[in-house]
Amino acid sequence: MSNQWQETMLAEVKAGGRISDQHIVDMIRQAVLSQRLPPGTRLPEVALGEIFGVSRSVVRKALTRLASYHVITQQPNQVARVCAPDIDETHEIFAARRLVEGEVVALLAGKLEPEQCAVLAGHMEAEKAAYAEGDETARIEHSLAIHHYLADHSPNRILGKMLSELILRTSIVIALYKQPSLASCYLEGDHDTLLARLRDGDAEGARRAIDNHLASLERLLDLRAQENRIDLAAIFGKLGG
Amino acid sequence: MSNQWQETMLAEVKAGGRISDQHIVDMIRQAVLSQRLPPGTRLPEVALGEIFGVSRSVVRKALTRLASYHVITQQPNQVARVCAPDIDETHEIFAARRLVEGEVVALLAGKLEPEQCAVLAGHMEAEKAAYAEGDETARIEHSLAIHHYLADHSPNRILGKMLSELILRTSIVIALYKQPSLASCYLEGDHDTLLARLRDGDAEGARRAIDNHLASLERLLDLRAQENRIDLAAIFGKLGG
């Protein structure tokens, strides 16, 4: 449990000063988003308390909220863990996100100011560059920034919040089910097509673009016969060690 | 603060036995759904603790979760209150619900077993009867049962959960903005039309039916120039008392 993300958080704590449950929620969410803490990771309350320099009360509040957001699972008397949705749930997450993000971009089509489009375009450029350099961490960062930007600027703020949550859950399942053979889940041109439709004010085109994008992304995952995926990993781990 | 719902809850507590935060969440949610606790109601932690016979720890956990579900609002150092969304947010809630519930019924079209349709038909009959008798409480109960049944049986469970939450939030805004002149928000035939489309397996028809239904419902509310709605209530209260 003495991993990388802990040190990152600790550093941030020491720099920032007072820490509230909101900060803890944000940090853990960020760590999950950027796939620094993988699905299934144990999150004991005392350990988190020591890391953040607060008592269990605050940690518990943060964990309760993270559970509401479906970032972690909490079963009675058991340690909280980062969610690890099964295959069925993964399909449902993607379907829900297609619906919600489709509506958000449809609402957004033709409503973005030029400078807002420029922000999106900037992230797209950066994403492309990061992909070219093979910097997958940076690429994910910019890809997420694009989708979160859409969520944050949704004319319907409720759909925006829903989309934020679905982006997070999508990140989790990508971390879980990404085909090991693939170095990246980059889909060349998808984001550019979307931006073009948004600029044109083509609501239905934007919806289709996002729908295609997410469908392609889902296809990049390995979502067959789950059964022993985890058991195999354990076995290989033993053999390798 | 010594209202009706408290007694109902207390009775349930004495009957049931041990109470967990989940029970508290359910009871408060139910009380909000059935409009027994109106928007803006104060929910102090100690009072709730005494009512349910638990300490603030448990109450706090329940409140944290209710805040995540947007049932209550929690601002630092202030007492929790039942949410009272403004007009803009009300429109957004309805728009989100149209999208989500539309998709749910589209997915459900042609997939319901005859006995499931019978359950729905039963609630619709009961709703109609309650309306005829002027029993608005019972009518709301059955109307909610219909929509919750759809949510609970959504093939996509994630959309189902989202719909549940949106139904709850819709109840809140109806309680807030219902035109005082209207005795009921009953829309004759809407639910029957929906059931017919579901039976026929007409996905798009079902989507349209729900969309119409919700649009009509929204139109029954008084969503003009909010400004002094609350102030007026306070003034009338003073004059009346």
Added chain:
DNA sequence: CCTGCCCATAGTGTATACAAAAATTGGCAG
């Protein structure tokens, strides 16, 4: 009569103690 300040009260924020449940480890028997 109205306004602004101050204090009493109510209520939340956080830490901590103790109890109970789950996970782990070790040893022991087969």
Added chain:
DNA sequence: CTGCCAATTTTTGTATACACTATGGGCAGG
């Protein structure tokens, strides 16, 4: 060597104490 049981440790569940913040009412001053 394997499987099972028990003791130990880890971890969560709940209550409670104390500190801090907001709220409302009364009082002095204008």
